[in-house]
Amino acid sequence: MEHRTNHLSTADMQADDAAHHLHPFTDTLEINERGARIITEARGVYLRDSEGNSMLDAMAGLWCVNIGYGRKELAEVAYRQMLELPYYNAFFMTSHPPAIALAKKLAELMPGDLNRVFYASGGSEANDTNIRLVRHYWASMGKPEKTVIIARKNAYHGSSVGSGSLGGMAGMHAQGGLPIPDITHIDQPYWYAEGGDMSPGEFGLARARELEKEIERIGEGKVAAFIAEPVQGAGGVIIPPSTYWPEIQRICDEHEILLIADEVICAFGRTGNWFGSETFNIRPDIMTIAKGLSSGYQPIGGSVVSERIAKDLDTHGGEFAHGYTYSGHPVAAAVALENLRIMEEEKIVDNVRDITGPYLSERWAALADHPLVGEARNIGFMGALELTPDKSARAPFAAGAGTVGLICREFCFSNGLVMRHVGDKMIISPPLVMTTEEIDELADKAWKCLDLTLAEAKSQGLMVAGER
Ligand SMILES: Cc1ncc(COP(=O)(O)O)c(C=O)c1O
16 A cells, blocks of 8 residues: 555644544544544555554445445546536436436346435435435325334434434434434344344244234324334344344235335445345335445435335325435436446456355354354354353353453454444454455454453453343
8 A cells, every 4th residue: 555645643633633523423532532543545455544554444434335445446437527517416407417327327226116216415314315205205195194114123224313213222312312203113133132042033023023013003004114224234233034024024015114125234235135135035115225335435325216106206296395415416426326337347246145255154154163252143245243251141241231342343453453343243344345365364363353352351350141
């Protein structure tokens, strides 16, 4: 990696950062005391920080840099688009070539009859659109009382007031008055932690049937939609048992409610197919997309709506009084289109499905042999390790969720590996271009960091099982 940018010393940048920058999902006091880790460059699957340390980025940034860092083609497309038309909007009867071309490309790639996109700048905005869209849809169809959206505990759908309410993160709801009214949450299909003595299959069915019970409890005439991630990402790469999605699909088919698949993480190859909906045979009415759409090179997302819903809205909806200044931003749309072109040309999704995904599964599964790991699961290029003091009991640590996970995350950083911790789950979502050699490096470093974590946990007396 060649050095391109002149910047201040790490200490000076940390001081300026502490003085002027409020960080997302960060304890300000802590970051300001420790000083932020400052990432200055990235190429391929590697990051470099301001001290010159290189790190394998097993998280693809925040689950988004699917194509890897440093792709010149994307920079060139952005440059050309900025010179040609840096900005125009899609309000008030106008459009522009990049937004049109990307919409057409998305319709071609999408499963089923998902055919029309409403653009946003990211996943949170797109899910906010979905809240208004499904309620507007039912009102337009003469059923204005259908307003309730059923979501799931420990889901993540974004951080705005609307999307944070759809999400089921208790810590987020505790701040800022969430959730907004008419959103309810059912339990998640998290077998490892919540399955007890049930088989995964039985548990998957039981959790799916909670949706039917919730529809009955609220009354079908009041329910607008169900929203879920095909695989819960930020909740800890929770891969549902194989019985879960077919039962959810059956329930949605048998009831008059819309199904929203939030594929902000799963879309564009993450699960080994273009869409998580293909992997799990889901037929959504609306799909939320963002992240991998532009591989994170530009902020862009959207709600992709089925032809059936779009036609109903054409006929009955009138003006949808909703939109963002940057809906379909020309530079973001042009970059997303180029990203998708490269993904297709280089057969990146096929490669994950046929070669690197299976290889990652093999290397990842072997981490379950480590004494600290209760389960090693993955699907395509997303995975989790459940850390435990007692493998056979799938026990949590008595010290409280996240204590040991945090220790492991810090060992990863100091050993040149970016893995994230969610409580005591270590999670990965590598760039989809990661090679088999780089997967070896990831698995070898992960094992080493587990060893270091185990030794540290033992020395701190943390290998004690607690209650679920
Ligand atoms: C499933 C899902 N939906 C929505 C979002 C929110 O997207 P954004 O951060 O782009 O607003 C995320 C972000 O991680 C996500 O994982």
